[in-house]
Amino acid sequence: MCAILKQYGPLIGRILLSAIFILAGFNKITGFESTAGYMASKGLPMAEVLLVLTIIIELGGGLMILVGWQARWAAMVIFLFLIPVTFVFHPFWSFEGQEAVTQYHKFMKNLAIMGGFVYVMVYGAGPLSLQKESSES
Numbered sequence: 001m002c003a004i005l006k007q008y009g010p011l012i013g014r015i016l017l018s019a020i021f022i023l024a025g026f027n028k029i030t031g032f033e034s035t036a037g038y039m040a041s042k043g044l045p046m047a048e049v050l051l052v053l054t055i056i057i058e059l060g061g062g063l064m065i066l067v068g069w070q071a072r073w074a075a076m077v078i079f080l081f082l083i084p085v086t087f088v089f090h091p092f093w094s095f096e097g098q099e100a101v102t103q104y105h106k107f108m109k110n111l112a113i114m115g116g117f118v119y120v121m122v123y124g125a126g127p128l129s130l131q132k133e134s135s136e137s
Helices: 002-030 032-041 047-067 071-089 097-123
Strands: none
Touching: 002 032, 002 047, 002 097, 032 047, 047 071, 071 097
8 A cells, every 4th residue: 555655646636636736727728807807906017917917827737737747846836826926816804704713624625735745845746647756966
């Protein structure tokens, strides 16, 4: 069981961790105008430019992690990206009632995902990846 987990666990983890970002990046492409409008409503300047960068980070970084190519770097970029995104889009402390609870859950979800990216930064993509590396790198 342990050998199977060591072999396939990192791949399964990368699939699960990257899926949300690949899908989110794709959805931002197909809903570009509405997403840019939402970002602008949050007070972000140059929403279209930030949205293009967001798509590159989410879709590009998600795919890099999925296939295990430069996964440590992709994990670091998405981790850093999630810091302002989490505080800007999920400020649970500024809501009341059910919306505060919803935003709290989204905030905590992002923290958990960030934990997964720290793991990838430390241990790499694992054996079933395009870029095979040791955890010592």
